[in-house]
Amino acid sequence: MLASARGFWARHRRKILVSLGVAGAGYAAYRLYDAHRAQLLRVEQLRAREEQAADDLVKNQLQEHFEKVQSICDTTTLPLAMHQLCENITSQLDISKLTDKLRQGKAESRALTPKEKYDTWEEIKIKSFTKTVSSMWAMTLLSLYTRVQVTILGRHLYLDFARATHGAQLQEESDTFSENGHKSFLTTADYLPTGKINAYIMHMQHAATEVLKEKQLKDLMSTDEVLQTVLQILDLFMNLCEDNSWIKYLVPDDASVQAQLMAVSTSGFDDSSLLNDFRKLEQLMAETRVVLAREDNFLV
Template identity: 45%
Template sequence: MDLVRGFWRKHRRKILVTTTCLGSGYLLYKLYNAHTRKLADLERELANELENDEIIKTQMKAHFENIQMIADSTTLPHAMRHLSSRIVEEIHVSSIMEKLSKGKGTLTPSEKLQLWNELKILSFTRMVLSLWSVTMLSLYIRVQVNILGRHLYIDTARGLGSSHLLEELDLIDRDDEQKFLASADYLASNGMLSLISNMQSAVKEVLKGKQLKDVLTTKVLEETVIRILDVFMSTGSPHHWVDYLMMAQDATMLPSDTTTTDVPSSDSTVSKFHLLITETREVLTSTDFTNVAEISLKSCTVALVEEMEKQTGLATGMQVAKLLPQIEKTTPEISAEPEKNRFLQLIRDLPEVQLFFTLLYSNMPL
């Protein structure tokens, strides 16, 4: 016992220091080990988050490309064919030209003048209306695609935060998606008659001082078309032209089949479609969209007049009466099939249009 006490007295300091070091070392080891495990857990969580981000991006890209494919291969071509046929059906230019052709030698001067004036109004109406309709419809469909893409992002991100598996997420109801894209036919099916009437009023106002013998140059024709568009767009309430492109906001809340009143419609389906339409209207009535639409219309007007200049002597001036047949020859090119339509390609390639839709798709608050 004395030996132990002596050893303790002699080596107490060393023992305490050694014990303290060993204890501290063990504690540091435990802390380091815990910290290492925590870092490993964080790294795994980060890896999982990155993997989820990649899954989100992959699904976003796949779904958005699918929607884009539907728009380019189905929605836009169908809408353009429908639009073109409706314009031809409702603006009867060919019948007047036929009367003029068959009436040579039999029509009185006043009858002939009246028919020529009708042809002047209808030809300009058809040309400017085609230009406006194709431009606005192509922009409208692209707005639809980007809004669907935005909803895809939001629904996917929210879904990953829940207990649902990503594969089980129904990001956007397919019926809503198809119904929303099908609304691109509203212009041709529902808005055409009032659009023609108001566009024709704008044409009459701008052309009331122009006679059949007046000479138009490239610059004057371009200014005339732009003036007609300005009068049309500015007549009536602000953004009145949106009502030609899409149904009234309240109409989206009505059930699609009013005969089956005993089966209540899905509130989520109705509200989802209503939300899509509401967002679309908000975009169309925004200042940014109005600016993009004006730039697109101006660019297409310039391209149209340049095309007519190549085929006629418009650069040096041409009488209105001689210009009308050329207008009729060129106008169908405006609403040609998308793959052959240089005006649609022109709109897609405009830097302002590309920037607008890039910002529209990327602006996705959660």
């Protein structure tokens, strides 16, 4: 038996050694491959954690920036616009001179003729309703406008993040509209209180005059009747604004003024980043018009 085994070994020793060598080399290669694969897996897991951490950091930065924009809108832009709006409406529709005129006519019997007294009371009636309805609707429009602005800015920030593959690219894309550009967009809320308030009041007063011409001074009005009168004035005002022309009171037709302010730096030289902000501003304003024109924005 032993002799037979020795004979087998002598005859096949070379093959056995080669087979053992191949098996050993295969096992060593497998172990090396397995170790390399485990190392690659650890590297990929580490990279995934780093990318997740970077994404979380960018998300937090975006959230902080969006909250900052919303805070600017809520604490600065909207209150300032509302203050300017109230001041201008009060100034344009002041009835103190008319009431003084009536007091003077009461003190001096010949100061006013009956027709002058009637016309003065009619003017007070129209201005009072115009002031009330103009204030209510303008505040509603301003609130709607600023909410649309914040929503659009938030959408652009989200799209920038969604398109980005890493933080550096996101930062590069986000820089296409700077923080100053965001503020410039928000400041367009001043357009109604400062730029279009006279035309807005004139339009509203025309609607009030048409509705109130059927209302006599001697007629008593209940609370419900006053509310219905206000709604009629608003309804007529919006009907007179054909093809959503009421948007022109909120959004400038063009941004030529902003272009001049943003395209030239304080040193007097062209600034390409400001020009880029202007192009982005025009895009945001165009999107604002589209959103405001949606039928579900009408509250009347």
